[in-house]
Amino acid sequence: MFTVSGDFDSANPQQDGIEKITGNSFIFHAFSETAIESFKFDTKISNNSSENQSIKLEIIWSTEPFSELRDCFYWKHTADTDWTVIPASTALGRSYINFNTAPGTGILSLHPHYGYDDCERFIASLDHPALQKEIAGKSEQDRNIWLLKASTLIKPKPEKKFLISARNHANESSGSYCVEGMLQWLLSDDPLAEYALSRHEFYFIPMSNPDGVADGMARHTAREYCADLNKTLQWHKDNAPEALHDKSLNVYYQMLDRIQPTHFMNMHSYLFKFQDELYALSPDHANRLFKFMPNQIEFNKIWKTKIHDHKLLPTGYCHESAKRSWCK
Ligand SMILES: [Zn+2]
Structure with missing residues (x-):
């Protein structure tokens, strides 16, 4: 009576990690590219009957630390406008969920689902004279890395340059929802937003790690030879030199050097x-x-x-660069 799919943008596990036990009971083998964190779960569930039915899920995680925190999931049926909390019970490396759902399809996630496709749709929906959209570069798998700039400057120079970036870490979808909310406010007709846009420049990197997001990673850009975008290039030289070639990593730091923000908020x-x-x-x-x-x-x-001190983080890189040269 249920079908479950791992064949979509940002899914984890993918189809080969989903075991059907009965028509309403499934086992999931979530994968992770890190040895410590397995915090990514996004699956599509369809109730193919004509009435409410309950489904039973067992999730087997690839790591054990923080098992007790994987006790809270989020469900959104295509008919819903917002996410519903679904509680789970846990054991070491396991989560167990039982819940009831209406006929039709929805997504069950550990962090409310927000995939690469959602980001592309959101950016395509933005149309405002104060907003400039630019593809600043491409990821290893040729996905878009966007840079958005909002401003209606009335002076030759901005008083401040704000940078907001999200999704260094692939599973951390709340940053994407924050970026949507911030941009919707900035481009609204709120007089304070209009005031802010007239004096400052606001830059957004809405999805710095599109490959990691689309491929269902927990943290990094890929399963192997992968970069952690919340670490500096110097950190990669010292700790993961095989990841230095990563295109998303390089595009990210090129954007930071170009923008030279005075204020930087990196959303996790x-x-x-x-x-x-x-x-x-x-x-x-x-x-x-x-x-x-x-x-x-x-x-x-x-x-x-x-x-x-932010020393190993992109925010620290900008802080040090500003002290050394950008603000001279
Ligand atoms: Zn993070």
Whole structure:
């Protein structure tokens, strides 16, 4: 009565990792390119009957650390406008889910699904005189790496250059939803957005790792010889020189050198349900953000702050480059 598919953009596992036990019971073998993290699960489920039916899933992860955090999934039927939380029980390296669904098809994910195709559709939907869209480069598998710029500058130079980037880490889809929300606000008719666009430049790299996203990776750009876009070129030279050729890695750092941002927010996401984490250069940097975005108690979220030198990260690369040469 159910069919399950791993044959789509961003799926993990793919079809060969899905075992049908009965018509409403399946075992999934999720894959991961890292030895530590297996935090990617996206599957398409179809209830082919004409009434609500329950389905039973067992997910076998390729890693054991953080098993207890894989107890919360997200479901969206094609008829739904938003994601529904589906609780799971866990054992070491396993998650177990039982849930009821209406006839038709939906996606079940560990992080709400947002694939390469979704990003392409979103960018194609944007049409605004303040927005410039550019394909800054291509990934190893020839996917688009977009750079978007929003501004209506009234002076020769911007006061600030803001850069927002998302999806260094392939599975961390919340960054993509944040980018959509930020751009929708910036291009709205809110007078504050119009004010901001007239004084500053806003750059967005909405999907820095399109191959990793499309191929269902947990973190990196590929299964082998892969780059971690949240690490500097120097880190790759020292730790993973075989990944230095990676086109997404090189396009990313070329964009940073071109943009020379004065402010850089790199969006990631976590499995922790009740806290969000901010890596900030100083308590002052963190507090400036918290004034406008305090703990969201209504969504059961509080901030945890980590004061961090960012030395091995792209944000740290920009901070050091700005001190050394960009701002001279
Ligand atoms: Zn991350």
